[in-house]
Amino acid sequence: MKENYVFQDDSKIAHVETHFETNNNIEFVKRLFSNKSAIFGSAVIFIVVITAIFAPVIAPYPYDYIDLPNMLQSPSAQHLFGTDDLGRDIFSRVIYGTRISLVVGFGVIAISLLIGVILGAVSGYFGGRIDSIIMGMTDIAWSFPVTLLAIAIIAALGPSLTNLIIAMALVSWSKYTRLIRGEFLSLREQEFIEATRVLGMGHARIIFKHMLPNALAPIIVLTTMEFPIAIIAEASLSFLGLGAQPPTPSWGAIISGGRSYILEAPWIIFFPGFILAILVLGFNLFGDALRDALDPRLKD
Numbered sequence: 001m002k003e004n005y006v007f008q009d010d011s012k013i014a015h016v017e018t019h020f021e022t023n024n025n026i027e028f029v030k031r032l033f034s035n036k037s038a039i040f041g042s043a044v045i046f047i048v049v050i051t052a053i054f055a056p057v058i059a060p061y062p063y064d065y066i067d068l069p070n071m072l073q074s075p076s077a078q079h080l081f082g083t084d085d086l087g088r089d090i091f092s093r094v095i096y097g098t099r100i101s102l103v104v105g106f107g108v109i110a111i112s113l114l115i116g117v118i119l120g121a122v123s124g125y126f127g128g129r130i131d132s133i134i135m136g137m138t139d140i141a142w143s144f145p146v147t148l149l150a151i152a153i154i155a156a157l158g159p160s161l162t163n164l165i166i167a168m169a170l171v172s173w174s175k176y177t178r179l180i181r182g183e184f185l186s187l188r189e190q191e192f193i194e195a196t197r198v199l200g201m202g203h204a205r206i207i208f209k210h211m212l213p214n215a216l217a218p219i220i221v222l223t224t225m226e227f228p229i230a231i232i233a234e235a236s237l238s239f240l241g242l243g244a245q246p247p248t249p250s251w252g253a254i255i256s257g258g259r260s261y262i263l264e265a266p267w268i269i270f271f272p273g274f275i276l277a278i279l280v281l282g283f284n285l286f287g288d289a290l291r292d293a294l295d296p297r298l299k300d
Helices: 002-033 036-053 090-126 128-143 146-157 161-170 173-187 191-198 203-239 251-257 267-294
Strands: none
Touching: 002 036, 002 267, 036 090, 036 267, 090 128, 090 161, 090 173, 090 203, 090 251, 090 267, 128 173, 146 161, 146 203, 161 203, 173 203, 191 203, 203 251, 203 267, 251 267
16 A cells, blocks of 8 residues: 555656646747747748758759859849859859758767767766866867867868868867766756665666756757857868868858959859858857756846
């Protein structure tokens, strides 16, 4: 009877907690989208993602279609963003370029987050000598200029989109490591974590089931802030010829190809640069709104 009573009581508690979490989620969404910045940012992100998914349908021409008789055409009904020095449709290349930017952004974030979560969790949870070694590595990585280190890695591996993602991830993980370590140092002193140790739970279960979920909020905010940085880095390195190689329609490569025609055909540079700026602005505004919504000090 006693076990049955405990089971029923636990079920009621679980039901109440689930209902409480659902209400909290609804309140969080309402709070987030009451911010105009979140609405604008999420709209930009949604449009870009949809554009990337349906690029073959939206783009009127293949991104690598060369039409020399129509080279350097100004924007018109046939070519909304004009054409480049090879007669390629800039609008189509910008549309396909969204895929490159999102692939690089997601790739860099995924690898950086994986490395940062593992190292930060181990460092913050175990502490001691392990913490000193990992944080020593993190401080070394943190001390190097990100762009210069990425250029050095790409120079060693060779210029390509894959190597760019690897290089950017290898120079970006330290931010996640420091953040997650700090969260775990705070969480491991909490009473509910002490209770899990008393119950004999394993380290992996404590870390991934009880500690990591409680550190998700700052990780999500950092991710939204790092995504546009990765996109800008990809455009910058592709502009220098170290990222996507021709005829891949990276926004940075398109801008680089239009440098020689900046006075004769400024649209080659303007349109990909403008779209890049809007996307970065959207991510930054959404990240700021997300941070404000997750900050308990700002709640009414």
